Amino acid sequence: YTTLFRSGDIIFFGSNASQHVGIVDYTSGNRVYYIDGNNTSMSPHGVHYSSCSLSYSNLWGFVTPKY
Numbered sequence: 001y002t003t004l005f006r007s008g009d010i011i012f013f014g015s016n017a018s019q020h021v022g023i024v025d026y027t028s029g030n031r032v033y034y035i036d037g038n039n040t041s042m043s044p045h046g047v048h049y050s051s052c053s054l055s056y057s058n059l060w061g062f063v064t065p066k067y
Contacts, residue, residue, distance in 0.1 A: 004062070005024050005026075005027045005032055005062060006024065006064060007024060007025060007026055008023065008024065008064070008065065008067060009023070009024040009062050009063065009064050009065075010022070010023060010024070010062060010063050010065060011023075011024055011032065011034060011059065011061070011062045012059075012060055012061045012062065012063075013056075013058045013059055013060065014058060014060050015058045020036065020038075021036065022034035022035060022036035022050065023035045023036070024062070025049075027054070030053055030054050030055065031051045031052065031053055031054065032051060032052060032054055032059075033049070033050070033051045034049075034050055034051065034052075035047065035048070035049055035050070036048060036050055
């Protein structure tokens with residue numbers, strides 16, 4: 001994934017029926033840094049700057065929009 005992700009890509013997370021998206025800022029080493037919102041695992045809820053390992057089991061895909 002490291003060379004595939006570009007700033008502005010949309011990444012998808014999911015587990016069972018739940019799904020979540022984020023907008024990629026950049027990758028560094030084995031991590032992807034992104035902006036996401038409505039993240040119920042964070043308090044307060046809202047827009048957050050987050051990161052996760054590229055091997056995170058719920059990270060399942062991405063798209064590169066034609067901006």
